[in-house]
Amino acid sequence: MNDALALPVGTTLDRFIMRKQEDFPFASGELSQLLRDIALAAKIVSREISRADQDTVGTIGTQNVQGEDQQKLDVIANIRFIRALRNGGEVCTIVSEEDEDLIHTGNANAKYIVAMDPLDGSSNIDVNIPVGTIFGIYRRLTDGGQDGTLEDCLQKGTQQVAAGYILYGASTMLVYTTGCGVNGFTYEPSLGEFFLSHPDIKIPDKGRQYSCNEANVSNFPLGIQNYLAFCREQKYSSRYIGSLVADFHRNLLKGGIYFYPASDKNKTGKLRLLYECNPLAFIAEQAGGQATDGIERILDKTPVALHERCPLVIGSSEMIEKVRKYMTL
Ligand SMILES: O=P(O)(O)OC[C@H]1O[C@](O)(COP(=O)(O)O)[C@@H](O)[C@@H]1O
Ligand SMILES: [Mg+2]
């Protein structure tokens, strides 16, 4: 039973989390606290992003494990989320896009693992285009008293206990699920609070927008090329911000499809299974949509490496089904 409908728009995130916890008599409050820790880090990063001065704009001269130049805000966001999760005490180990290896927080008895993309849409930071943060939360498999292990971190997306994203756009929004529907909260900086603004989000079964980097189309799988031709025939609108969180968020609210398929340039796609595809796939499905690699359900994939990539096709259910048909013709 999703009780979000019982809580009016304007309810604070804190109150919402508390109310949700009441639905789970055996809940111990640790996941609730973890969600609050994430919201705290989001408020700080939102402030950093809106500053846009020499401390936050530009590259930092280092590369991450993906070989991408790290933007200052990639590193700032990474530090801020790690610090909030460490100080919060509910997370034992973190997987981050910006760190090659596991980050152990020292909270050896903590129950949770977080996989995160601290700053998504890095190529858009310096030009004031919306960027985001993406996170997936798992319960560890191993006993407490030790750091989380690779086994704890390489769980299927179906094992997520919660997932969400923060969108740093015209306003800062936190959208998340704990497996009982999807809710969106808008940040009010002058009050320092997130307020429920989008209760019980449902993605339309069908949309008229598609998002992909068409520059790579010539070496997309034939099924995807044919689906794109279908979208054009249908006179669907092409919308591509180049920030996954922002493109996904628009499609979540209005209906539509985002895809980043495999191509000659990115043999296994570009996006990372653990901290980009799995969290957004959980949200998409909880909102009534779907997420696949073109054919297979993202959440059923068994991860084998922390930073592995996979093709992503995500959004309105009927559009994902259409892609699957084209891909299996
Ligand atoms: O520039 P491209 O190839 O279109 O890729 C854009 C995609 O890459 C990303 O920027 C990858 O995420 P990061 O910025 O976190 O590395 C997505 O947000 C976006 O959808
Ligand atoms: Mg990203």
Ligand SMILES: [Mg+2]
């Ligand atoms: Mg990133």
